[in-house]
Amino acid sequence: MEYQRILVVLPHPDDECFGISGTLAKHIAAGTQVTYACLTLGERARNMGNPPFANRITLPQIRRGELEQSCQAIGIQDLRLMGFHDKTLEFEDQDLLDLKIGELLAELDPSLVITFFPGFAVHPDHDATGAAVVRTIGKLQPAARPPVHCLAFSHNHRESIGEPDVFVDVSGFLKQKIASILSHRSQFYVPQLFEKNPHKNREVQERFGTERFWTYKFA
Amino acid sequence: MLPIQTVEIQNRLDSLKDQDLYIHLELTTGAYAAHNDSTKHPAANFITNALVRYGIGSISGNGPYRVGLKMDKGWIYAEGLTHYDETDAERLIMAGHDSSGKLVVALQLSREPF
Ligand SMILES: [Zn+2]
Numbered sequence: 311m312e313y314q315r316i317l318v319v320l321p322h323p324d325d326e327c328f329g330i331s332g333t334l335a336k337h338i339a340a341g342t343q344v345t346y347a348c349l350t351l352g353e354r355a356r357n358m359g360n361p362p363f364a365n366r367i368t369l370p371q372i373r374r375g376e377l378e379q380s381c382q383a384i385g386i387q388d389l390r391l392m393g394f395h396d397k398t399l400e401f402e403d404q405d406l407l408d409l410k411i412g413e414l415l416a417e418l419d420p421s422l423v424i425t426f427f428p429g430f431a432v433h434p435d436h437d438a439t440g441a442a443v444v445r446t447i448g449k450l451q452p453a454a455r456p457p458v459h460c461l462a463f464s465h466n467h468r469e470s471i472g473e474p475d476v477f478v479d480v481s482g483f484l485k486q487k488i489a490s491i492l493s494h495r496s497q498f499y500v501p502q503l504f505e506k507n508p509h510k511n512r513e514v515q516e517r518f519g520t521e522r523f524w525t526y527k528f529a
Numbered sequence: 530m531l532p533i534q535t536v537e538i539q540n541r542l543d544s545l546k547d548q549d550l551y552i553h554l555e556l557t558t559g560a561y562a563a564h565n566d567s568t569k570h571p572a573a574n575f576i577t578n579a580l581v582r583y584g585i586g587s588i589s590g591n592g593p594y595r596v597g598l599k600m601d602k603g604w605i606y607a608e609g610l611t612h613y614d615e616t617d618a619e620r621l622i623m624a625g626h627d628s629s630g631k632l633v634v635a636l637q638l639s640r641e642p643f
Binding site for chain 1: 564
């Protein structure tokens with residue numbers, strides 16, 4: 311199924327790389343326009359490179375650069391930095407969050423929205439982001455709601471929300487996905503990806519070759 | 530970031546005493562601590578841009594290091610500091626990183642807000 315425009319709403323630079331970069335690259339190759347609204351700069355992350363090359367002062371700009379590089383690797387045409395602060399989204403003014411997301415929906419009229427599954431995404435910012443997205447879309451008339459594909463990875467998620475219902479084979483887009491992961495060099499070190507032609511490595515293909523989503527069901 | 534040199538830090542602490550300063554003080558196990566290991570208790574705190582003033586400030590230990598700042602009516606304390614930003618002449622930026630490079634603790638002092 312092809313989408314004209316996808317809106318991705320995630321709180322941290324790097325939230326895109328493991329779970330959806332392949333899916334986005336695949337849609338983009340088929341002509342989809344992608345807007346990625348990244349709510350914070352991940353300025354409270356603990357990873358600073360090893361040995362550390364970032365600190366609390368320099369990290370926001372370093373992560374911004376890494377995010378831009380990742381978007382370029384994936385082919386994302388439109389990156390929006392939303393200016394919220396890492397770790398604070400669950401305490402943020404909900405009306406303000408919903409307003410910002412509502413403005414994006416009105417401007418872009420996306421045919422698909424991708425975010426975290428609220429309650430099943432481990433980090434409080436992930437859950438708060440997903441909650442704001444489904445809250446805002448839930449206020450629209452049912453016919454006006456774009457489908458929402460969610461990422462979930464908390465330990466308890468399968469008991470509550472079952473198996474994912476969207477599987478995307480991204481084995482043809484591992485180069486883009488690996489480049490996206492490697493962009494976030496202050497955050498991740500995946501030894502396998504530094505080998506020669508990592509996209510041809512069987513283990514890498516098995517670990518990264520399929521992306522999974524849950525379609526959010528509005529009450 | 531460079532490994533802490535105590536003489537350099539002590540000089541900077543001395544030059545920042547007896548004046549209003551903005552502080553960033555933080556301790557964190559990371560949001561994924563319990564997700565990765567259920568025996569771990571996740572905890573974190575930070576305070577940013579509180580205004581403080583100390584009369585005595587010193588660094589001690591053999592690394593990781595401790596810093597104590599004595600204020601008129603209380604104390605500021607941080608343990609586990611390993612690195613500082615040698616390129617930032619105006620502000621004192623210190624952090625403690627664990628063996629995998631992850632930030633565990635941060636103590637920063639500045640005459641201007643962060
Ligand atoms: Zn995240």
